[in-house]
Amino acid sequence: MRIGVLTGGGDCPGLNAAIRAIVRCALADNVAVLGIRNGFRGLVENDIVELTRASVIGILPRGGTILGTSRFNPLKDEQCLQLLKNNFAGHRLDGLIIVGGEGSLSAARDLWRNHNLKLVGIPKTIDNDISGTDFTFGFDTAVSIVTDAIDRLHSTAESHHRVMVVEVMGRHTGWIAAYGGIAGGADVVLVPEHPFRISRVCELLASRKKEGRAFSIVVIAEDAHPHPDEVFLTADQYQALYRHDRLGGIGEALAAEIERCTGIQARVTKLGYVQRGGSPTPFDRILATRFGIKAYEMIRRGDFGNMAALKGNRIVAASLDEAVGELKRLDEEIYRVAEVFFG
């Protein structure tokens, strides 16, 4: 038997732990594992290497992915698709594991449903926005980085009596912002799921100051939008900040507006790719390892069209249709927990 594995989309901590688990399970069964480089691009370009025990030694604590990754869409044209299918057949793959986020898992679903490729998925992303699983790996590490950053920012906020705006990733959902904000003790958390009123934000910060707390921490997700009734951004700013393919920058605009409205000094820290880097937390290492083992078992059983998922404390199979059907928005209950501490 021969199986393949690829990592697609943005990198995140835990990818190597998943690859290691797949390789270790396969080799124990005398199954050959081919590593496909740089996501789906490697399958189209036939950039493929055999993975051995030596390939995965020492990779468990390492961030990134030893296979490389890309946001390459294999369904972009007929020629790509044909090359991909030829290479899949040429390597006599009995199954392929796609470790990916929304984009890669959507492609996997289409390749399985419409082109009969034997695929299973593993959900990864710092954003935690994949349906069908309680958590994706990468998220816990990102939250711990955000928490650490907020802890550090408190020193300057307090000493200089400033508002510190912390802009975090998360694409169209507020999971990182809400979890990071709760863990770091943020005074305001702004998420895409709840368009914010700038007047309310300034009111909260001003009343904190009045009550003797002249410093504040505001966490804002990169895709959080001002409420349509109170838009303080110009049309050009709007276009630049909320580009479909690249988000980021709303923190700067928010800090400027806070300073203007409240007269309190405001500074911005955009955490950016720091959130995706470095060694995975123990939680992410364990989750990625369990997902890797489950995905391997699904391939062995011929359980294609599914991904490994976490439901409660159990690792189960969830359909790729469910996974990519719609984005998993921030849980309202979690938002309400963050909200308790606003102001």
Ligand code: F6P
């Ligand atoms: O999906 C993970 C993520 O880090 C998002 O939080 C962010 O918006 C995006 O990827 C950045 O993508 P890229 O690596 O293509 O700049």
